[in-house]
Amino acid sequence: ISKPYNFDELLVTINRALEHKELLVKTTLLSEQVNKKLGTKIIGESIELERVINLANKSAMSDSNILIEGETGTGKELFAEYIHKHSSRSENPFIVINCASLPDSLIESELFGHEKGAFTDAKSIKQGLVEIAHEGTLFLDEIGELSLTLQPKLLRFLENGEYRRIGGVTNLTSNVRVIGATNRNLLEEADNKKFRRDLLFRLNVITLTIPPLRERKGDILLLARHFLEKKSPIRSPKRLSPEAESVLLKYNFLGNVRELEHIIERAIIFAENDFIRPDDLNLPTNIIQKVNPTYLTENESSESVLSMEEMERRHIEHSLIRNEWDRTKTAGQLGISSKTLYTKIKKYEIKR
Incomplete structure (x- = not known):
């Protein structure tokens, strides 16, 4: 600032300096935040997973763009972070944006930033994620x-x-490695004119396909134990009973690893002792019965056809035994009133 100075010019200069300082502070805070990530260890020992990890390690050595394909909940972001942490860019930011979570106008602003006054609420310059x-x-x-x-x-x-x-x-420039992820078939989307083919070919220089959890059954119990260790209270750690393990191995996990994590978290909350039992998993009854047909007697096979009333009687009896004949608790779990439960106990002549 040279003297004598013009007061209006001085205000403009001070405002620019304050905006620049704010940008620097925001950049520092964002960089710290994005680098404080959870560990990127990928849990699993199956051949299918090892194959993808091997490809991810090779991909990390390059600087090419990557497309990660896989169903919802398979861990696409975890793989992206794994690649970043094993690349030459590991000391620099890992920035995430979900393209489905924001409308077009906001996504463009988030990605590329905006100048002051670009639109009504643009009261200052904003850096885009590509810049950060x-x-x-x-x-x-x-x-x-x-x-x-x-x-x-x-x-x-x-x-x-x-x-x-x-x-x-x-025009500004930024040196960024881009990793995209999708649960769609982008080639089909391109054929249907919903995704640009030239963008797809720019993005999928390397393509990684994460297998769904049902195709790597050998990893289910490893993941389940990992989530148990991670989420169980330190003073009362939970363990899976053999029956619960069998049930998990039979389940298809349409939500993949994310669904398994939520199942374990829920089971920890509802388990009444140190062992998680099949009922604590809250999975479909037919899955539990395939593994642990507790509703059948020793003289009946799993192919026996039972009447609805007999199924109801056994279900109520099983619930009563599980809750040590606490009728209020049993009624709550069954979703009926205590009076209705008492009537059914009397009807089916269920005795302790």
Whole structure:
């Protein structure tokens, strides 16, 4: 600032300095936040998983863009983070954005930033995630949900690293490795004109396909024990009973690893002792009966056809025994009133 100074020019200079300081502070805070990630250890010993981990290790050595395919809950973000941590960019930010969670206008602003006054609420300059992720990795989750309007802008960035903030006139550059993830078949989406083919080919230089949990049964119990250790109270750790383990191995896990994690977390809450039993898992009854047909007597086979009344009688009896004949608790679990439970006990002549 040179003297004598113009008061209006001084205000502009001070405001710019404050905005610059705010940007630096935000950048520092964001960088610290994104680098404070949970461990990226991938749990599993199956051949199917080992094959993908091997490909992920090789991919980490390159700087090419990656597309990770897999069903919901298979751990696509975990693999993206694993690749980042094992790459030459590991000391720099790992930035995540879910393309399905925001409307177009907000996603563009989040990705590329905006200038002050670019729109009504743009009261200051905002850095985009591509700028914050400079020298690091940008993970675009559910990239198949990105609109056709935004796809050309992302394509341009992938081609030469150039982008422009909303409301800006200057082309900026950022050195970022992009990893996309999807649970869709993007080739089919491209055939149906819902995803740009040129963007797909820019993105899937390397493609990793994460197998669903039902195709790697050998990892189910390893993961279950990992979640038990992670989520159980320190003073009262929980363990799976052999029957519960058998039930988990029979289940298909349409929600994959995420569903297994939620099942274990729920079971820890509802288990009444140190061992988690099949009923604590809260899985479909037919799955439990296939493994542990507690409703059948020794003289009946699993193919026996029972009447609805007999099934109800056995279910009520089993619940009463499990709850040590606490009728109020049993009625609550069965979703009926204590009076209705008493009537059914009398009807079916259930005795202790």
